Amino acid sequence: MDLSFGPEYEAFRAEVRGFLDRHKDEYPGPARPTRADALAWQRRLIDNGYAARTIPKAYGGYGAEPDILKSRIIAEEFTRARAPTGMAGQGISMLVPTLLEVGTEAQKQQWIAPTLRGEIIWCQGYSEPGSGSDLASLQTRATEDGGDFVINGQKIWTSTAMQADMIFCLVRTEPEAPKHAGISYLIFSMKTPGIEIRPLKTMTGHAEFNEVFFTDVRVPQGQIVGKRGEGWQVANATLKHERGMLGDPNQAESRLAAITDLMREETVGGERLIDNPVWRDRLMKMQARVLAMKFNGLRLISAQLNGESPGLAGLIVKLQGCDINHELAALAIDALGELGVLYGDSPHLRAGGSWQQRYMFDLGLIIGGGTAQIQKNIISERGLGMPREPKLAGA
Amino acid sequence: MDFGLSQDQKLMVDSLEKALAQLCPLERVRAFADKDEPVARDLWAGLAEIGVAGLMIGEEHGGLDLSLLDAALAAEAFGRHVAPTPFLGVTLAAIALRAAGSNAQQSRWLPPLAAGEVLAGVAISEAVAGARDGAGVNAAGGKLTGTSLFVIDAAEADLFIVADNAGGLHLVAGDAPGITRIALTSIDLTRRLGEVRFKDTPAEPLAGGEALPRLRDAAWTLLAADTLGAGQRMIEKAVAYAGERKQFGRVIGSFQAVKHLCAEMTAELEPCRALVWYAAHAWNAVPDEASLTAAHAKAHLSEVGRFVARTATEVHGGIGITDLLGLHYWFKRIGLDRQLLGGPERLRHHAAVIQGLVAA
Numbered sequence: 105m106d107l108s109f110g111p112e113y114e115a116f117r118a119e120v121r122g123f124l125d126r127h128k129d130e131y132p133g134p135a136r137p138t139r140a141d142a143l144a145w146q147r148r149l150i151d152n153g154y155a156a157r158t159i160p161k162a163y164g165g166y167g168a169e170p171d172i173l174k175s176r177i178i179a180e181e182f183t184r185a186r187a188p189t190g191m192a193g194q195g196i197s198m199l200v201p202t203l204l205e206v207g208t209e210a211q212k213q214q215w216i217a218p219t220l221r222g223e224i225i226w227c228q229g230y231s232e233p234g235s236g237s238d239l240a241s242l243q244t245r246a247t248e249d250g251g252d253f254v255i256n257g258q259k260i261w262t263s264t265a266m267q268a269d270m271i272f273c274l275v276r277t278e279p280e281a282p283k284h285a286g287i288s289y290l291i292f293s294m295k296t297p298g299i300e301i302r303p304l305k306t307m308t309g310h311a312e313f314n315e316v317f318f319t320d321v322r323v324p325q326g327q328i329v330g331k332r333g334e335g336w337q338v339a340n341a342t343l344k345h346e347r348g349m350l351g352d353p354n355q356a357e358s359r360l361a362a363i364t365d366l367m368r369e370e371t372v373g374g375e376r377l378i379d380n381p382v383w384r385d386r387l388m389k390m391q392a393r394v395l396a397m398k399f400n401g402l403r404l405i406s407a408q409l410n411g412e413s414p415g416l417a418g419l420i421v422k423l424q425g426c427d428i429n430h431e432l433a434a435l436a437i438d439a440l441g442e443l444g445v446l447y448g449d450s451p452h453l454r455a456g457g458s459w460q461q462r463y464m465f466d467l468g469l470i471i472g473g474g475t476a477q478i479q480k481n482i483i484s485e486r487g488l489g490m491p492r493e494p495k496l497a498g499a
Numbered sequence: 500m501d502f503g504l505s506q507d508q509k510l511m512v513d514s515l516e517k518a519l520a521q522l523c524p525l526e527r528v529r530a531f532a533d534k535d536e537p538v539a540r541d542l543w544a545g546l547a548e549i550g551v552a553g554l555m556i557g558e559e560h561g562g563l564d565l566s567l568l569d570a571a572l573a574a575e576a577f578g579r580h581v582a583p584t585p586f587l588g589v590t591l592a593a594i595a596l597r598a599a600g601s602n603a604q605q606s607r608w609l610p611p612l613a614a615g616e617v618l619a620g621v622a623i624s625e626a627v628a629g630a631r632d633g634a635g636v637n638a639a640g641g642k643l644t645g646t647s648l649f650v651i652d653a654a655e656a657d658l659f660i661v662a663d664n665a666g667g668l669h670l671v672a673g674d675a676p677g678i679t680r681i682a683l684t685s686i687d688l689t690r691r692l693g694e695v696r697f698k699d700t701p702a703e704p705l706a707g708g709e710a711l712p713r714l715r716d717a718a719w720t721l722l723a724a725d726t727l728g729a730g731q732r733m734i735e736k737a738v739a740y741a742g743e744r745k746q747f748g749r750v751i752g753s754f755q756a757v758k759h760l761c762a763e764m765t766a767e768l769e770p771c772r773a774l775v776w777y778a779a780h781a782w783n784a785v786p787d788e789a790s791l792t793a794a795h796a797k798a799h800l801s802e803v804g805r806f807v808a809r810t811a812t813e814v815h816g817g818i819g820i821t822d823l824l825g826l827h828y829w830f831k832r833i834g835l836d837r838q839l840l841g842g843p844e845r846l847r848h849h850a851a852v853i854q855g856l857v858a859a
């Protein structure tokens with residue numbers, strides 16, 4: 105274990121700090137709310153290596169060698185400056201790593217750079233009404249016709265489908281094959297004729313996800329990623345990245361900081377919340393969980409750099425990370441008490457109602473990307489080598 | 500000894516179930532929530548017809564003269580049906596008037612409350628749960644000045660029960676001068692909260708000294724009962740869904756993981772029923788234990804309710820968080836019950852204080 109920062113790193117820290125200071129008035133946010141502001145910031149970050157840092161230059165990244173200390177310094181300095189970090193949609197977090205792993209050279213050239221720059225927004229078309237946890241049972245069909253696939257079927261829970269330009273989608277191309285072997289991974293435009301999107305309102309009051317219907321949607325066969333019938337393996341590469349993103353400890357750290365501020369500022373009956381040992385203890389308990397996951401994250405990066413398998417430390421990230429985020433929101437709501445239940449445009453609302461919004465949305469994330477129960481099956485079966493549940497014949 | 504409901508109580512629960520199934524299906528709840536309706540008058544009129552508005556009001560004033568346990572059974576039924584009723588405000592006002600009102604005050608207000616003709620707001624949050632955002636009400640010379648937040652059923656209240664900063668209770672007519680009402684929107688759109696400002700507003704003191712603690716204990720118990728009903732319904736929905744939904748070629752309820760989630764919810768919630776019954780019974784019959792058990796009932800139901808709300812949603816998977824299914828109405832009902840008039844940490848502190856384990 106060596107976590108010392110040598111002079112090279114202190115210089116790097118000064119560089120990041122200088123950058124954030126110089127470009128303070130470019131931060132997108134309430135004062136700079138447009139998409140153009142966000143795109144300009146993303147480009148600025150990539151140009152300076154603070155986003156898409158280790159993605160090859162040839163594909164529009166910054167092309168740096170992976171360096172865990174530098175990544176950590178960047179994360180720390182951005183948190184300290186309360187500066188917006190790079191974009192992290194399903195395209196950047198899931199599709200790009202997948203293309204890097206299994207895409208053709210042409211696909212990498214065409215899709216990665218504009219996706220990194222935030223110019224193309226992607227959605228993930230995996231789940232179907234009858235296929236959630238049992239994703240491999242999916243029924244959306246793609247049949248060959250000339251040089252095209254023709255797609256018919258329905259997806260559900262598709263996040264951001266309304267805004268998306270493109271979709272990465274699982275379809276059944278080999279209906280006769282065993283269920284895991286008959287799936288292909290296609291990418292296509294959401295503007296393709298035959299696609300209908302119906303928003304689904306969730307408990308937050310907003311439509312965070314959608315139903316997507318396909319009727320004779322034509323997609324050139326070249327838009328397959330990986331081989332025909334191997335979509336399951338390709339999708340699993342993506343799911344791995346999704347689970348890493350959903351359990352991201354940086355998000356938990358900045359939430360913890362926000363709750364700490366809240367407890368310093370808010371009073372009940374004239375007493376600051378932080379002066380009450382009960383609130384302080386709950387806060388410190390959460391801090392321990394957040395720190396453990398933060399350091400677990402550093403351990404994962406090191407394992408990856410050293411070519412070691414992350415093992416259990418990787419398998420628990422989604423389960424723990426999503427639970428921590430949900431529990432952090434719960435703590436903020438509890439600390440706010442009756443103020444914490446306010447929502448919408450109520451007077452006395454705190455943080456725009458975002459603690460309630462997160463409390464509810466994060467419950468969705470505990471379910472999305474593989475439910476907590478499925479995560480536990482994976483930890484016990486793959487991680488601990490325990491026997492699988494006996495399968496029903498034919499399932 | 501007989502730790503259970505009487506025949507009359509079972510009959511009341513049955514008739515309430517029937518009435519709510521008819522008057523308050525989920526579509527009615529949705530309409531109330533979506534349209535920003537201040538009070539579901541149709542529902543309240545229907546419930547008043549079977550005596551619900553006057554459950555705890557004496558027969559001489561047109562009520563049924565029942566106990567807090569009966570009111571808790573009604574609150575549980577309203578939680579089950581996420582019913583948008585002004586029951587809490589009306590019942591708490593009746594309790595305050597009976598405990599501390601003069602004969603004149605009682606005969607002026609109790610009969611129309613029992614008939615479901617007038618509605619009541621209850622402004623005791625600051626005195627019970629601690630003041631936020633500088634709220635608080637001062638009483639001087641028969642007048643009130645200040646702000647009360649999280650006022651229960653404030654929107655169309657014809658009278659208010661108001662606690663002042665010293666813990667005294669006051670009766671204020673809804674049309675008294677100097678009152679401003681501002682709606683507060685919470686996650687739970689099945690109930691209405693408000694901010695009420697008083698400026699030199701004439702008020703009549705409610706004389707009895709112990710009135711506020713009694714009122715608080717009753718309120719805690721009724722909120723606990725509301726969560727009990729809402730949680731019970733969420734478990735039933737989860738069990739039913741787990742018996743229908745298929746993944747991997749089998750109903751998900753056949754996975755031990757899912758069964759255990761349902762069993763854990765039940766193991767947590769089932770003892771809560773007895774806790775709520777006891778707390779409610781104690782309020783009438785074992786006054787020495789009433790405040791302790793009321794505080795624990797609300798604090799514990801809040802913790803169990805949160806667990807059940809999350810877990811029942813998880814059993815449903817993605818559909819569980821959609822508006823389409825509407826499970827969130829129960830989730831949010833439990834969320835509001837938890838914070839209203841004090842969260843579990845505060846109530847457990849109260850429990851320790853009244854047992855002399857620690858100084859206030």
Ligand SMILES: Cc1cc2nc3c(=O)[nH]c(=O)nc-3n(C[C@H](O)[C@H](O)[C@H](O)COP(=O)(O)OP(=O)(O)OC[C@H]3O[C@@H](n4cnc5c(N)ncnc54)[C@H](O)[C@@H]3O)c2cc1C
Nearest residue numbers: 228230231236237261263468472473475477813814816817
């Ligand atoms: C907020 C949110 C965003 C989402 N975004 C997307 C998206 O962008 N694209 C996309 O394709 N999908 C998305 N999803 C879908 C998500 O992946 C599925 O909801 C999830 O995989 C669960 O599937 P399901 O909803 O069908 O639940 P089901 O699979 O029906 O599960 C219901 C219950 O059964 C349990 N269960 C099922 N099988 C087992 C088992 N073998 N052992 C133990 N328990 C089991 C589950 O844990 C759960 O409790 C999103 C979901 C949410 C909530």
